[in-house]
Amino acid sequence: MVALAVVLSTVVLLLGILVAGLLRSHADILKSLHELGVGVGEPSGTEDLAHDHRHGTANGPDGVGLHQVPIALGPPLPGERNSTSAPAVAGVTPTGDALGVSMEGEHLTLLAFLSSGCATCAGFWDALQRHDQLGLPAHTRLVVVTKGPDLEIPAEVATQAPVGLPVVMSTEAWGDYEIPGSPFFVLVDGRSGRRIGEGVANQVHQVVELVRRAEADGRPFDLVTQSRAHAEGLDGPERELANDRELLAAGILPGDPSLYPRSLADLYGPDGAPLGRAG
Amino acid sequence: MALLRAHGIEAPLPGGFEGRIFVRSVIGNEVTYPVAHFATFALPADVGDFGSGAVNLMGPNDIFASLFEYGPESIGTALFSRQGMPRSLTADDFRPYVLRRGLGGQSGTQWFFTDSGRPFTLYVVLGSHTRRSALVPRVNDLVGSIGISAPTVPLTARSVPTGPTMAPGARWN
Numbered sequence: 001m002v003a004l005a006v007v008l009s010t011v012v013l014l015l016g017i018l019v020a021g022l023l024r025s026h027a028d029i030l031k032s033l034h035e036l037g038v039g040v041g042e043p044s045g046t047e048d049l050a051h052d053h054r055h056g057t058a059n060g061p062d063g064v065g066l067h068q069v070p071i072a073l074g075p076p077l078p079g080e081r082n083s084t085s086a087p088a089v090a091g092v093t094p095t096g097d098a099l100g101v102s103m104e105g106e107h108l109t110l111l112a113f114l115s116s117g118c119a120t121c122a123g124f125w126d127a128l129q130r131h132d133q134l135g136l137p138a139h140t141r142l143v144v145v146t147k148g149p150d151l152e153i154p155a156e157v158a159t160q161a162p163v164g165l166p167v168v169m170s171t172e173a174w175g176d177y178e179i180p181g182s183p184f185f186v187l188v189d190g191r192s193g194r195r196i197g198e199g200v201a202n203q204v205h206q207v208v209e210l211v212r213r214a215e216a217d218g219r220p221f222d223l224v225t226q227s228r229a230h231a232e233g234l235d236g237p238e239r240e241l242a243n244d245r246e247l248l249a250a251g252i253l254p255g256d257p258s259l260y261p262r263s264l265a266d267l268y269g270p271d272g273a274p275l276g277r278a279g
Numbered sequence: 280m281a282l283l284r285a286h287g288i289e290a291p292l293p294g295g296f297e298g299r300i301f302v303r304s305v306i307g308n309e310v311t312y313p314v315a316h317f318a319t320f321a322l323p324a325d326v327g328d329f330g331s332g333a334v335n336l337m338g339p340n341d342i343f344a345s346l347f348e349y350g351p352e353s354i355g356t357a358l359f360s361r362q363g364m365p366r367s368l369t370a371d372d373f374r375p376y377v378l379r380r381g382l383g384g385q386s387g388t389q390w391f392f393t394d395s396g397r398p399f400t401l402y403v404v405l406g407s408h409t410r411r412s413a414l415v416p417r418v419n420d421l422v423g424s425i426g427i428s429a430p431t432v433p434l435t436a437r438s439v440p441t442g443p444t445m446a447p448g449a450r451w452n
Contacts, residue, residue: 164324
């Protein structure tokens with residue numbers, strides 16, 4: 001009888017260890033999902049997941065695979081997704097006012113789609129309190145977008161809302177932009193009225209890098225359109241020759257280090273201002 | 280089309296417009312009423328009721344509009360005798376000297392009226408007086424679609440503080 005009790009106790013102990021191991025493993029998986037920023041921990045739980053699924057960008061197992069890269073321009077989101085349109089964002093503020101933000105203008109608009117209860121979003125809410133210290137390029141407008149009062153609690157959003165930043169509560173905007181989960185960032189070029197970058201991020205510096213990369217991609221276009229050769233309608237070898245003449249006149253000879261930038265800082269300086277840009 | 284709706288004001292935003300409908304925080308014993316701002320440029324976080332802090336950012340093709348509600352004591356006064364918000368402005372309605380802050384080249388118009396039992400003023404600024412013919416149709420796209428609801432509580436029944444520091448009407452800044 002004693003032997004039987006010992007055996008049963010041993011079996012129970014082993015099963016307990018097994019269950020504890022499984023729970024630990026499950027916790028590790030959840031933690032990893034949080035770090036990937038795939039929206040686990042949304043305040044509205046299954047309702048949110050169901051809502052996202054209706055837009056064809058589920059946060060389920062497939063969704064996890066889609067967001068392995070933390071942030072990038074043109075991340076591998078679903079192919080059928082419209083990733084260029086940039087409609088105005090309209091909704092209410094946490095205090096019950098109405099707010100609508102147009103994407104048009106001479107500036108970039110960075111939309112930060114955040115949730116009040118998402119663990120990964122917490123770091124962004126904190127960082128946005130000091131939004132003037134983020135290092136975003138000039139002429140970048142930062143707008144926080146949460147889901148509407150139907151899926152978020154305005155009082156909770158209000159406690160986290162950064163002072164001086166527009167915070168729009170709009171479930172419709174999440175649908176318009178087909179946001180797969182939070183945190184998610186969309187960068188819109190006001191001149192073209194199109195999205196030029198979007199993706200998931202875990203850290204603020206990744207978002208800042210997204211904006212800097214997008215801005216860097218846009219600047220050469222500006223330089224070309226403002227060049228004398230382009231203005232004079234030159235093309236091909238004639239344009240190349242004209243550009244060479246301008247470079248020589250500016251004292252930039254073949255092999256000059258400025259012709260071979262190694263980083264964005266070489267082009268735009270540490271503060272983002274273009275170096276040696278004429279006009 | 281994005282739709283703004285708050286405090287009994289509803290405004291579908293025409294393309295290129297943004298806006299906000301809000302009630303300022305109360306300071307002391309003052310009473311604040313809804314204000315709606317609309318602009319074709321990025322509105323700063325803190326804009327005066329009639330556009331201070333915003334109109335100086337306007338380009339020549341920009342538009343700023345403010346719809347400002349007054350207190351119930353204004354109802355029935357001569358200034359607010361016009362019934363209904365003006366829905367179709369003309370280029371002739373805009374004058375460079377009708378500006379609360381005279382900025383070179385800009386042009387403005389201001390209308391006082393009562394709509395749905397609520398006293399308002401509509402103040403519109405154009406970035407360029409010389410381009411008013413092109414800008415006024417855009418203004419009309421905006422003001423033509425703004426809806427104002429009657430107050431759920433009669434204005435005269437609103438709780439109005441009776442302290443001696445309360446100024447009649449809403450504040451101007």
